[in-house]
Every structure is written in C-alpha cells, then in structure tokens.
Amino acid sequence: MEWEWLLRIAAAGLCGAIIGYERKSRMKEAGIKTHFIVGIGAALMMVLSKYGFGDQSDWPNLSLDPSRIAAQVVSGVGFLGAGMIILQKQTIKGLTTAAGVWSTAGMGMAIGAGLYIVGGGAVILIVLGQTLLQRSIGRLGQAAAEHVGIRMEGGEGAMEELLAKLKELQVSLIAIQTDRDDKREISVDLSLKLPASCDKENLLAALxxxxHVRHIEWQ
Structure with missing residues (x-):
C-alpha cells in the first residue's frame, strides 16, 4: 500500500508543477518549485492523516480523527499565501498566486486521498482559469494605469529607445521618474495606460x- 501512497504524492507534485509552470511563465511570485513542493506536502499530509495511525486502532479508549491533520493544511497554507501578497504604490500584488498555491494544496489533498479524477480536474480548471480569464476578462477590468519599474544601462540613447518603443506600441505615458546610480544604470518608474491591442505580456516581451533593458518589474 505504501507504494500506492507514494504514487499519489508523486502525482500531486507533478500536478502542482503544471500549475506552477503557468505562474512561472507570467513571472509571478511562486513558480514551479513552490507549487511542486506544496502539492507534495499537501498529499503527504493527507496520506498521513488517513493512514498514518492505523497501528493505533487497537488501543482501548483511543479515538482517532483522520481529518485533523488534513484540516491544518488548509489553514497552514494560508500563511504561505499571505507571504506572497504585497502592497506596492497602492496596488495589491500576489493575490492570484496566493489563491493558486492554496488551491494547489487542495488538489494535493484530493490526490492524497485517492481522488485522482477530482484532483486532476482541479488542475485543469485552475490552469484554464488563470490563463483564459487573464486574457478575456483581464482587459475588461484593466486598471486605468499600470506601474512598471525598469532597470537599464545608462548608455547613450537608452531613454530615447525606451520612449520610442512605447510610442510604437501606442502605450500612453502618464508619468515617468528616473534615477541614475553609481553603476551607470538608470532606474525608471513608469505609469502607463495600455491600449486594447497591447496587454502586459506583449509589452513585457517588447521591452x-x-x-539597454536589464530588468522589468510590474509594481
């Protein structure tokens, strides 16, 4: 039986990695490794909760609750998700990733309990939801301004190249703030309004x- 339980744990880790790949492709706070470990950990705790105390069943006056450990996973992963949620310039980041990690834990618990179809279906729904809703509904609820931080080399023509690219993409520049450090690098904070024809992924790839661009961060 332990080989079957180990298979469940491995399957949960694989499914978690699939969810993490979607997050990593968008350069979010938690990627493949985090979701992989969360899936494995949740499945391990679920297996332990269901089967780990079978040798104690013969003890007199001993009452076992197989849901106690599993219940702690739900609340425990919440602390992990809370660490991914940050506030930058009045904008909350990481909510979707935190919710994804919490859902990954639920998927791992389902597979750890032997509900392969339920767990696998949850993976499909999570990935489809994060991908399709980002593309279709994301534009309808798009914020009036996007805040982007860029670190770039301070060579000649660096700023002109950046502004020309924004103009080419028809991105409206609301505000700009620059700061040059001792390493001859420029830190640029931009407030942008994206047109319907350019989403975050397209702009990120173009920049x-x-x-001269070395690093880009959505704020």
Whole structure:
C-alpha cells in the first residue's frame, strides 16, 4: 500500500508543477518549485492523516480523527499565501498566486486521498482559469494605469529607445521618474495606460528586446 501512497504524492507534485509552470511563465511570485513542493506536502499530509495511525486502532479508549491533520493544511497554507501578497504604490500584488498555491494544496489533498479524477480536474480548471480569464476578462477590468519599474544601462540613447518603443506600441505615458546610480544604470518608474491591442505580456516581451533593458518589474 505504501507504494500506492507514494504514487499519489508523486502525482500531486507533478500536478502542482503544471500549475506552477503557468505562474512561472507570467513571472509571478511562486513558480514551479513552490507549487511542486506544496502539492507534495499537501498529499503527504493527507496520506498521513488517513493512514498514518492505523497501528493505533487497537488501543482501548483511543479515538482517532483522520481529518485533523488534513484540516491544518488548509489553514497552514494560508500563511504561505499571505507571504506572497504585497502592497506596492497602492496596488495589491500576489493575490492570484496566493489563491493558486492554496488551491494547489487542495488538489494535493484530493490526490492524497485517492481522488485522482477530482484532483486532476482541479488542475485543469485552475490552469484554464488563470490563463483564459487573464486574457478575456483581464482587459475588461484593466486598471486605468499600470506601474512598471525598469532597470537599464545608462548608455547613450537608452531613454530615447525606451520612449520610442512605447510610442510604437501606442502605450500612453502618464508619468515617468528616473534615477541614475553609481553603476551607470538608470532606474525608471513608469505609469502607463495600455491600449486594447497591447496587454502586459506583449509589452513585457517588447521591452525585453531593447538593448539597454536589464530588468522589468510590474509594481
């Protein structure tokens, strides 16, 4: 039986990695490794909760509750998710990733309990939800302004190249703030309004193609 339980744990880790890959592709706070470990840990705790105390069943006057350990996973993962939620410039980041980690734990518990179809179906729903809703509904609820932080080399023409690319993408520049450090690098804080034809992923890919750009962060 232990080999079957180990298979459940491995399957939960694989499903968690699939969810984490979608998050990593969007450069979110938690990626493949985090979701992989959460899936494995949740499945392990579920297996332990269901089967780990079978040798104690013969003890007189001993009452066992197989749901106690599993119940703690639900609240315990909440602390992990809370660490991924941050507030930057009046904008909350990490809520979707935190919810994804919490759902990954639920998926791991389902597979750990032997509910392979339920756990696998949850993976499909999570990935589809994070992917399709980002593309379709995301634009309808798009904020009036996006805040982007860029670190770039301070070479000649760096700022001109950046502004020209924004103009080419028809991105409206609301505000800009620059700061040059001792390493001849420029930190640029931008407030942008994206057109319907350009989402975050397209803008990110276009900016990474610029020669002087070294790092981009959504704020």
């Amino acid at each position: 990474h193609e610029l020669v």
